[in-house]
């Protein structure tokens with residue numbers, strides 16, 4: 355019997371010939387990740403274990419990104435505890451403010467994750483790296499603490515769901531729209547405990563940035579991981595970046611899937627997820643008219659170069675509506691520099707947008723763009739739960755960067771082709 | 775071990791932002807977190823909940839973020855266990871790892887009404903509704919996870935394992 359790409363990576367890291375869905379395996383961890391919210395708790399637990407060092411100082415990665423630059427005294431204390439731990443254990447991969455980025459934009463960019471890797475992170479969007487053909491999944495702080503000590507973790511081999519995206523992507527339709535429609539179809543627990551495998555001609559033509567966006571939101575359907583088989587596009591991305599050797603895996607033709615879903619992307623238009631669940635998805639034309647107070651372009655979902663270029667294409671020569679604040683948050687320092695080099699900042703500033711240093715900031719209602727009661731934001735982020743971006747009485751609509759940029763100009767949710 | 779208490783009912787897809795909003799995540803002090811437990815789902819919950827009470831919810835409880843602060847807040851608020859139709863996977867792992875008992879039982883999640891007195895036999899996975907005189911079964915916990923529980927959580931389990939390896 356053939357295996358899926360997810361099963362192959364798990365088998366390789368468990369030291370086994372093959373694995374089957376439902377089986378519990380002990381796996382070697384190529385990288386263990388924490389951030390300024392989850393790492394302080396993991397450090398506390400790690401210290402209880404009683405070991406004097408982490409399993410590999412090159413493979414424990416700590417990134418302050420959620421509440422930094424420190425938003426208040428308590429956040430400063432948390433960031434400090436993480437920094438001190440990184441120094442004490444001489445961690446190679448601690449990224450200070452000014453050299454950091456949103457963790458899931460940063461790790462692929464820095465070549466710390468590659469195809470065929472097995473990565474766990476105390477952050478639910480660790481599943482992002484599936485866009486490179488890695489198995490990666492989110493865990494809690496205690497699991498991270500155990501992995502930091504052992505270099506191993508236990509996982510249940512998930513069943514896989516195959517998603518096939520046929521057809522040519524129309525203008526303005528992106529990986530974000532594909533994943534939103536997918537979640538809209540299967541629901542926020544449609545892939546609970548399972549692997550989502552993204553395949554088909556539309557994915558094969560997609561950039562790595564787009565694939566990372568799709569895998570990023572697998573957790574929004576309850577999945578353990580999202581994954582796309584690596585190919586020449588992946589190779590071009592990882593070559594010259596990868597810090598370790600990588601392995602290309604792909605699913606066997608006779609691999610077993612719990613479900614198969616097919617989509618024709620050629621008839622899609624950009625999508626919007628309505629409050630308060632990522633599954634409340636509608637085509638943008640059905641939402642047009644909803645007024646907004648804020649638009650956020652950034653996050654681990656859509657804070658990469660493709661995203662900023664798409665936003666700039668819409669914003670060029672236009673002004674942000676007088677009733678709207680547009681916040682643009684490049685995902686990493688490198689993305690920040692590249693966007694500046696390409697002249698995107700000029701376009702953003704001319705339009706009346708605010709550009710922030712890389713941070714999660716408003717995505718999780720942390721800082722840098724919190725909503726007041728009754729306010730409404732369109733955002734390229736991944737979650738629109740009650741209170742996600744601020745007051746429990748505020749609302750978040752999820753979309754691609756082009757729709758967020760168009761909406762900022764229009765003062766209401768709208769499509770990029772409405773901007774004249 | 776038996777857990778006994780009055781129940782509080784919640785709906786489907788209760789997310790981690792509802793359990794503990796990010797605006798309180800600048801601390802990991804369990805008591806501070808407990809003071810805001812379930813606040814965005816029911817603002818009065820932290821005041822109303824009593825030691826031993828049980829949360830009963832629908833499908834996909836704990837979806838969203840990986841924050842362990844969520845099960846910690848629930849545990850520290852005095853909640854003795856959570857019963858739901860299904861749990862989101864990271865929340866499921868986290869609850870075991872920090873020692874918050876959770877039970878998957880679609881039947882119990884349907885039948886129990888808010889305020890019912892419920893007793894749970896932890897080892898047997900049997901949920902008894904004292905108010906309605908009914909009994910429901912919870913899904914069996916895999917043996918490996920039972921070993922984590924028996925060791926008193928993941929950290930103790932790992933610590934014991936590493937002593938065996940001579941690394942502690």
Ligand code: SF4
Nearest residue numbers: 479653654714717718
């Ligand atoms: S950008 Fe948002 S979703 Fe991504 S890691 Fe940061 S807080 Fe989480």
